[in-house]
Amino acid sequence: xxxxxxxxxxxxxxxxxxxxxxxxxxxxxxxxxxxxxxxxxxxxxxxxxxxxxxxxxxxxxxxxxxxxxxxxxxxxxxxxxxxxxx
Numbered sequence: 001x002x003x004x005x006x007x008x009x010x011x012x013x014x015x016x017x018x019x020x021x022x023x024x025x026x027x028x029x030x031x032x033x034x035x036x037x038x039x040x041x042x043x044x045x046x047x048x049x050x051x052x053x054x055x056x057x058x059x060x061x062x063x064x065x066x067x068x069x070x071x072x073x074x075x076x077x078x079x080x081x082x083x084x085x086x
Contacts, residue, residue, distance in 0.1 A: 001069045003031035022060040032069040033078070035059060045074055 004027055006014065014020035023034050035056055037046070053059040063073050071078050 001030060001032040003027055004033070019056050019060075022057040026060040026063055026070075029064050030067060030069055032071070035070045035078075042076075045076060048074060 006024075006027075011024065014024050026032070027034075035049070049056060049059050053062050059070055059073070063070050066073060
């Protein structure tokens with residue numbers, strides 16, 4: 001997965017929270033878009049993130065450990081809010 005490039009100000013903003021710091025590490029080692037919650041997210045994905053990985057920080061750490069994007073780890077496209085074509 002392509003790594004996102006951040007300028008100094010963006011990196012500073014991300015580094016101000018535990019989730020942001022975990023994302024920066026994930027992006028540096030694995031690459032990819034940040035994980036984001038939304039109302040269309042399937043309950044099983046939400047449960048996996050909270051129960052199996054202990055939240056988003058744990059999800060990023062597991063991704064780093066396995067060398068996978070969060071989409072690969074959760075076996076999803078992550079595009080929960082897009083309409084599916086029939």
